[in-house]
Amino acid sequence: MTASLQGIQRRISSTQSTRQITNAMKMVSTAKLAKIQRSGDGYRVYASYLQNVVAHLAKAHLGDVSGTLLETRAAKKIGYLVVTSDRGLVGGYNSTLIKAVMADIQQRQLSKDQLVILAVGGNGADFFKKRGFNVAYEYRGVSDVPDFNEVRGIVKMVTTMYDNEVFDELEVAYQHFVSRISNEVRVVKMLPVTTDDLEAKEENPDTVPPEYDFEPSPEDVLEVVLPQYAQSLIYGSILDAKTAEHAASVTSMSAASDNAEEVINKLRLEFNRARQSAITTEITEITGGMAALED
Amino acid sequence: MEDAHNFKVAVVTPAGKVFDYGKATLVVLHTVSGETGVMANHNPFVSALRISEVKVKNDDEDYQELLAVNGGFVEFTNNQLTIVADAAEKAADIDVNRAETARQRAERRLKEAHDKREQDRAQAALLRAVNRIHAATGR
Numbered sequence: 001m002t003a004s005l006q007g008i009q010r011r012i013s014s015t016q017s018t019r020q021i022t023n024a025m026k027m028v029s030t031a032k033l034a035k036i037q038r039s040g041d042g043y044r045v046y047a048s049y050l051q052n053v054v055a056h057l058a059k060a061h062l063g064d065v066s067g068t069l070l071e072t073r074a075a076k077k078i079g080y081l082v083v084t085s086d087r088g089l090v091g092g093y094n095s096t097l098i099k100a101v102m103a104d105i106q107q108r109q110l111s112k113d114q115l116v117i118l119a120v121g122g123n124g125a126d127f128f129k130k131r132g133f134n135v136a137y138e139y140r141g142v143s144d145v146p147d148f149n150e151v152r153g154i155v156k157m158v159t160t161m162y163d164n165e166v167f168d169e170l171e172v173a174y175q176h177f178v179s180r181i182s183n184e185v186r187v188v189k190m191l192p193v194t195t196d197d198l199e200a201k202e203e204n205p206d207t208v209p210p211e212y213d214f215e216p217s218p219e220d221v222l223e224v225v226l227p228q229y230a231q232s233l234i235y236g237s238i239l240d241a242k243t244a245e246h247a248a249s250v251t252s253m254s255a256a257s258d259n260a261e262e263v264i265n266k267l268r269l270e271f272n273r274a275r276q277s278a279i280t281t282e283i284t285e286i287t288g289g290m291a292a293l294e295d
Numbered sequence: 296m297e298d299a300h301n302f303k304v305a306v307v308t309p310a311g312k313v314f315d316y317g318k319a320t321l322v323v324l325h326t327v328s329g330e331t332g333v334m335a336n337h338n339p340f341v342s343a344l345r346i347s348e349v350k351v352k353n354d355d356e357d358y359q360e361l362l363a364v365n366g367g368f369v370e371f372t373n374n375q376l377t378i379v380a381d382a383a384e385k386a387a388d389i390d391v392n393r394a395e396t397a398r399q400r401a402e403r404r405l406k407e408a409h410d411k412r413e414q415d416r417a418q419a420a421l422l423r424a425v426n427r428i429h430a431a432t433g434r
Contacts, residue, residue, distance in 0.1 A: 042311025049307055049379045053341055053370060148309035148381060160412065212370070215342040216328040224327070224343035225368055228381060235309060 005278065008271040012264055019260035025089065026253035033180070033246040036145045040239055043148075047236055050229045054193075056212055057222050069162075069193045069226045077116055079136075079167030079191075080105070081158060081234070082128070083174040083241040084121035086140055090245055091252035093175060093183065094123040100185040101173045116167045118158060120238060136166060142242060151238050155231045162191050172234060174241035181251055183244040190233050193226055302335045302374035304351050306362060306383045313383050314362060316351055322376055323350040324369055339372040346422045348386075348430045349378060361386035363430035365423055382423075389431035398424035 082101055084094045105115065118137040119125035125138045139154050162170060170191035175183040214221045304322060306314035322333045325347035344367050351360045367380025401421035408414040 039310070043309050045311060046307045046309050046379065049370065049377060053368065053379070056341070152381070211339060212372070213338055213340040215326060215340055220327055221341055221343045221368060224366065228367060228379075231381065232309065 005271065005274055008267055008274060012267045012271065015260050015263050015267065019257050019264070022253045022256040022260060026250055026257060029246050029249040029253060032144045033243065033250060036239070036243050036246060039145055039147070040243060043232075043236060043239055047232050050225070050232050053212075053221075053225055054229050057214070057218055057225060068222060069191060069230055070222075072192050073165070073168040075169045077114055077167040077169075078108075078110060079116045079118055079158075079161070079170045081118040081120065081170060081172045081190075081237075082124040083172070083238055084119070084124035084127075085245045086122040086142070088123070089252060090248040091255070093245060093248040093252075094121075094127075097173060097175055097185055098124060098127055100187060104171070104173070104187050116161075118161075120154060120241075136161065142238065144242070144246070146238060146242060148235055151235045152231075154238070155234045158234060159191070159227060159230060172237045174237045175244035175248070176240055177244040177247055180247050183248060186237075188237070190237075191230060193230055193233075299335050299374055300355075301353060302376060304376045304378075306349075306364070306378045306380070308380055308383050314351075314360070314385060316358075316360065318353050318356070318358075319351050319376070320354055321350075321352045323352075325349075326369070333371060333376060335374055337371055341368060341370050343368045344378070344380065346419070346426050348426065349383075361430050363389060363427045365426075384427065384430075386430040389427050391428060391431050394424050394427040394431065398428060 080101060082097070084097060088094075112133055115133060117124075117128045117133045117135045119128060119135055120139045120142060122140045125135060125140065129135050137157060143150060158170065161167065169189065171187055172190050173185070173187045176186045178184050301318040301320050304314070304316045304319045305312055320334065324331055324333065324342070325345045326342040327345060328342075331342075344364055346366050347364060349362045349364050351362070352358065362378075363384050363386065364378060364380045365382040367378060367383075370377045370379065398421060401417050401424055404417035405414065405421060408417050
């Protein structure tokens, strides 16, 4: 309680500058969030067209699917694409995701040699490498608002590895952006492509889809559309994860600023108390001295 | 609907709509099975595209636009033509110098390719670059 006035003052000003920094970081993340949300709109239009056509193909295409991305292979090796952030200061963003992935792995009782980890983002890469997992691919430095060209490299690599049977099934784990204050972990199977959810969605009565002619044949169209669809799904999840990262950063930085505010208030109170008691002591001393003189 | 002479054209990429035109009378596409022209009131169809040029025309208004499209597919319903590709550019927006360096790089890679996969990738990159140069300059 009797900390020196100067000491408290110093702590107040250092907390103040911390708050200034976290506040600035929050502002930066807010701006990035707004930007990525805008670019996400364009992607959603694109994805919905792809989904629509794939759903149609799934209905029309009843022939042989072997050799395409629809084919299910015996799952000897499972690939996990884990999308984390490169830097920290995002609250529980990375840890909850990694925990969920580990839980998923445990639940499916997969041993380390059945697993292939593909890490986008430094946090996940470091975690899995340190624990001796097979990290077959690692990508750091996804930009704040990734465009398709940038992610294309990642996506191509992932699909090529799948084609070369490095793994037979791909799970993509990422934080899905729900709202500015909450994210949700998703672990989604993306390869082989499944059309089950698409067909379910299509039963919506308000979107009566037209029947198409497939030229030259459904198989030929499928060959082009399926890889494009898989790539767009993976791109979408990276975009989604990045959006969630910015949102998590906003939340944690604003929590940090609020905390700093609280600390500053407490310190102010302490400072005032200390000052008050210093003044009281001084007055007592003076009056004591005066009383001694008067006698 | 029955007397529609023109139709809408949109080109959609992951970056959003890069092209939107309301009154096309003819669109020329290079599908995997060959070159086709699409006019208003065509039957609904879906077709895969080559890495190629797409020509959008309106003869009444003397309008013509050339686009370089990186594969993808085309969908036509209700007099609305939508091209869905992972990349597309208007010919006027193409940076010819960049495309030229991309072409040279792809040619070099193609020469140095060790296996089938590298070769395929270089080939695809070369096709893309050549397509963009062709759309922009006619060469």
